[in-house]
Amino acid sequence: MIRTWSVRTVTQAARARIAAARLAATCGVSTVERTRLVTAFTAHLRQCLTKGGTWRVGVTATPIPGGGEFVLEVEPVGRGSQDRPGPWRMAISCAEDVDLSDGDHGADDPASLAEALFGADEDAALLLERLDEQEALVAFHREELHQTNQGVLALHAELDAANQAQRRLFDAEQKARREAEAARGRLTFLADASAALTASLNHEAIVRLLPALLVPRYARAVDIWLFDGTESSSPDRGASHPAAAVVAARRERPQYAADHPGGLPGVDDHPPSALDPGRPLLCIPLPTRRTPQGVLTLTSPDEGWDADDAVMLVELTRRASIALENARRFEHNRDIAETLQRALLTELPRTPGLTLAARYLPATRGLNIGGDWYDAFRQPDGSLITVVGDVTGHGLHAAVMMSQLRTALRAYAVDGSSPGQLLTRLHEFLHRLRMDLYATAVIARFHPHDDTLTWAAAGHPPPVLRTPDGEVLTLDAKPGAMLGIPLQQRIADHTAPVPPGSTLALYTDGLVERRAQGIDPGIGRLTDALATFRADELDQDLEGSADRLLHPLLHDSEHDDDVCLLLCHVHGDEQPV
Structure with missing residues (x-):
């Protein structure tokens, strides 16, 4: 339409x-x-x-x-x-x-026109009303959008704050992890170094070990000043020591010598050393129960020391001082014990037609004193008694018992008793003492103007006899039991020919016995070693032969038991050697 x-x-x-x-x-x-x-x-x-x-x-x-x-x-x-x-x-x-x-x-008509005009106004009013609604809606959405933007901004701020907090926590965790790793490293080093220091009872070895432990990780150089002047890690033993070391010894407190404060806990600050002003020094006294025995001076490494390093180094120095003190005390006691042991061992007598050579090596562990002994003396009829014995145990108690047995044997031998009789009387003597100590011994008697050897053993390794033609025999005739056990026994004598050129070896079990091997392989090694000597070697240099005999049997420097060896070589003439 x-x-x-x-x-x-x-x-x-x-x-x-x-x-x-x-x-x-x-x-x-x-x-x-x-x-x-x-x-x-x-x-x-x-x-x-x-x-x-x-x-x-x-x-x-x-x-x-x-x-x-x-x-x-x-x-x-x-x-x-x-x-x-x-x-x-x-x-x-x-x-x-x-x-x-x-x-x-x-x-x-005017009415229709007016009506149309009002209708247009109504439409305009309605449109304006709709416009107001839309503006209100737009304003609402604008406010909502603003709130959303604010929320987004707040969320971003919270996320950023959370990210920063997480980063701080991560950094703190990494720092704590590094500190824990460093602390564990220090504790591990302290434990390992302490074990190494306390493992030795030689104060010279401890002094040499300290620089090897500390350089270059915790020090560029190390100087150990012992007040008796016996040792120093520096090549020049007469070198001067920094003033901070003197102050540390006098005040008994660690000193940090540098041109700036160290801030180390328990350490006093001191002006830089005139000997090395460009390098900080850490001088730590070596404490003892009374006064310091020296000062440990460390030259700073390139990265310097922090507070934890200083605490660890002071503790390590304390432990090193204890190790040094213990080593010196042990060495002092060992020297006294060794002097006592040597005093108990007699000088071998001069005998016509017979050469004697003895060796005594104390155990390398513990005090150098034990129950092994050797002895040689003449009887009234001119015969020569040689004896090697071993008291069970180690230390001063065993040495005292050895001295008593040695004295008793010399007293019993005055009446000319045979080796078996002497051992029987020693057994009764030791049994009556009831000191919970036992002993083994072997006695050999050389007769004047006779090529016959009389010997007896009580629980002791058998004698080894080298004949003039180089054959080596083990004198393993039935021995008696150990001396001092709760058993009545009479120990028998045995004889063996000893023509000129023969060599008899008496020894203790420390020479031939090794852990997990028993004693028989050691006796075999002894006989093999003795067979390698020439007759002229034994005639001309029995002392040197004794040393050469010990060397293959004691190839390691560490042995847990005392070693005693007595060589008796028969000559063709009767002139004393």
Whole structure:
């Protein structure tokens, strides 16, 4: 359906506008769309009136799928095709099946015009109301967006704060881990160094070990100043010591000598040393129960010391001082014990036709004093008694018992008793003492002007006899039991020929016995070693032969038991050697 109007004047334009608005309302066009349509139509009519002439306004309502279409067109009338502008057209959706033929949509009476004017105002008011709603909605969404932005900013701030806190925690964890690793390293070093220092009872070895432990990790150089002047780690033993070391010894407190404060716990600051002003020094006294025994001076490494290093170094110095003190005390006691032991061992007598060589090696562990002994003395008839014995145990108690047995043996031998009789009487003597100590011994008697040897053994390793032709025999005839055991026994004598050139070896078990091997392999090694000597070697240098015999049997410098060896070599002449 099409409705048309001719517009030439303003009044006609207003009526066409009113008619178009009413038709749009009739077609069911929404208020907003209708207002938009009328506004655009009014603006175009104004342009048409400005141009002048007659204009045709047409309204068409046609059905389309799903509804209808309201079309408004404006085109000029009566103009040539050259200067004729194109039609203006605007289409909007409307209701389906609208009839535009009914009703007077363009009435000219004032009431209709007023009504149309108020209707337009109502549409404008409704549009403004809708606009207010949209503005309120826009304002609401704007506020909501602002709140969202604020929330996002706050979330970002919280995430950034959480990230920074996490980074701080991570850095703190890494720092704590590094400190824990460093502390564990210091504790491990302190434990290992303490074990190494206390493992030795030689104070010279401890003094040599300290620089090896501390350089270069905790010191560039180490100087150990012992007040008795016996040792120093520096090559020049007469070298001067820094003033801080003297102050440390006098005040018995560690001193840090540098041109800046050290800030080390328990350490006093001191001016830099004139000996080495460019390097900080840490001077720590070596404490003892009474007064310091020296000062340990450390030259700072390139990275210096921190507080934990200083605490650890002071503790290590304390432990090193204890180790030094214990080693010196042990060495002092060992020297006294060794002097006592040597005093108990007699000087071998000169005997015509017989050469004697003895060796005594104390155990390398503990005090150098034990129960092994050797002895040689003449009987009234001119025969020579040689004896090697071993008291069970080690230490001063065993040495005292050895001295008593040695004295008792010499007393019993005055009446010319045989080796078996002497051992039997020693057994009874030791049994009566009831000192919970036992002994083993072997006695050999060389007769003057006789090539026969009389010997007896009580629980002792058998004698080894080298014949002049180089054959080595083990004199393993049935021995007696150990001396002092709760058993009545009578120890028998045995004899063996000893022509000139023969060599008899008496020894203790420390020479031939090794852990987990027993004693028989050691006796075999002894016989093999003795067989390697030439007869002229034993004749000319029995002392040197004794040393050469010990060397293959004691190839290691450490032995847990005392070693005693007595070599008796028979000569062809009777002149004392």
